[in-house]
Amino acid sequence: MQVITLGTGSPLPDPNRAGPATLVRAAGRPLLFDCGRGVLLRLAGAELLPGMLDRVLLTHLHSDHVTDFNDLVTTRWAMSPIPNPLKVVGPAGTQGFVDRTLAMLADDIGWRMAHHDDLAWEPAVEVTEAGEGVVLDEPGLRISAAFTEHAPVHPTLGYRIEADEASVVIAGDTRPCNGLDELCAGADVYVQTVIRPSAVRAIPAARLQDILDYHSSIEDAAGTAKRAGVRTLVLTHPVPSPFPGTEQEWVDEAAEHFDGEIILAHDLLTIEA
Numbered sequence: 001m002q003v004i005t006l007g008t009g010s011p012l013p014d015p016n017r018a019g020p021a022t023l024v025r026a027a028g029r030p031l032l033f034d035c036g037r038g039v040l041l042r043l044a045g046a047e048l049l050p051g052m053l054d055r056v057l058l059t060h061l062h063s064d065h066v067t068d069f070n071d072l073v074t075t076r077w078a079m080s081p082i083p084n085p086l087k088v089v090g091p092a093g094t095q096g097f098v099d100r101t102l103a104m105l106a107d108d109i110g111w112r113m114a115h116h117d118d119l120a121w122e123p124a125v126e127v128t129e130a131g132e133g134v135v136l137d138e139p140g141l142r143i144s145a146a147f148t149e150h151a152p153v154h155p156t157l158g159y160r161i162e163a164d165e166a167s168v169v170i171a172g173d174t175r176p177c178n179g180l181d182e183l184c185a186g187a188d189v190y191v192q193t194v195i196r197p198s199a200v201r202a203i204p205a206a207r208l209q210d211i212l213d214y215h216s217s218i219e220d221a222a223g224t225a226k227r228a229g230v231r232t233l234v235l236t237h238p239v240p241s242p243f244p245g246t247e248q249e250w251v252d253e254a255a256e257h258f259d260g261e262i263i264l265a266h267d268l269l270t271i272e273a
């Protein structure tokens with residue numbers, strides 16, 4: 001299995017980090033987790049056109065994780081020579097989000113169908129709202145979900161992917177919690193969105209301080225990795241973005257609490273599971 005951190009940014013715009021999105025290649029299939037800012041650019045960077053994806057899994061519906069879902073739907077549909085439904089798995093609320101996205105796109109859908117004689121169908125999106133447990137079980141590929149803690153965003157999901165004799169966890173935004181520990185138990189690769197509290201506190205913006213209570217800090221992520229006995233901890237979605245040259249400080253901070261391999265992700269990094 002391969003993990004490609006397509007976008008490693010957060011809501012804070014960064015010219016070098018696209019919004020949150022992670023690709024997992026499992027049993028020969030590309031699985032997209034979240035659809036942040038610039039996801040199609042980074043998919044192209046991973047040599048994938050939108051039509052090559054048939055499944056997206058959303059950790060939660062915070063805007064930074066879904067803002068380019070509409071671009072995926074539109075571009076995938078407009079480029080496809082045949083009807084090609086997109087399967088979406090996400091927490092409760094995903095169907096409503098998808099319905100509202102399609103409603104937002106209605107004018108554009110109408111114009112493109114009026115203009116292209118051979119485009120005779122609207123984009124189709126098949127939603128599965130998932131809870132705890134197995135969300136996909138196919139030969140050679142199993143994905144399970146657990147509830148995570150990111151209140152007031154609720155519900156939120158983390159995913160564990162098992163394929164190719166390996167296991168990968170895509171945690172999304174969450175504090176440490178039992179669901180996350182269960183997903184991570186013995187995993188080969190654990191991908192966690194993180195914040196660095198000392199750096200957040202150093203920024204004199206009162207509203208930014210609010211993020212401290214609903215994410216994993218570097219120390220939290222390392223603690224989860226240690227408890228679960230994972231092989232590799234991948235830190236992504238770092239807030240605030242590390243200043244160039246300070247990346248190793250993030251790894252060192254995690255290494256105070258976890259002995260395994262630690263990677264601070266950048267866009268389009270490939271990690272073998």
Ligand SMILES: [Zn+2]
Nearest residue numbers: 010062064173
């Ligand atoms: Zn986020």
Ligand SMILES: [Zn+2]
Nearest residue numbers: 060062150173
């Ligand atoms: Zn979030």
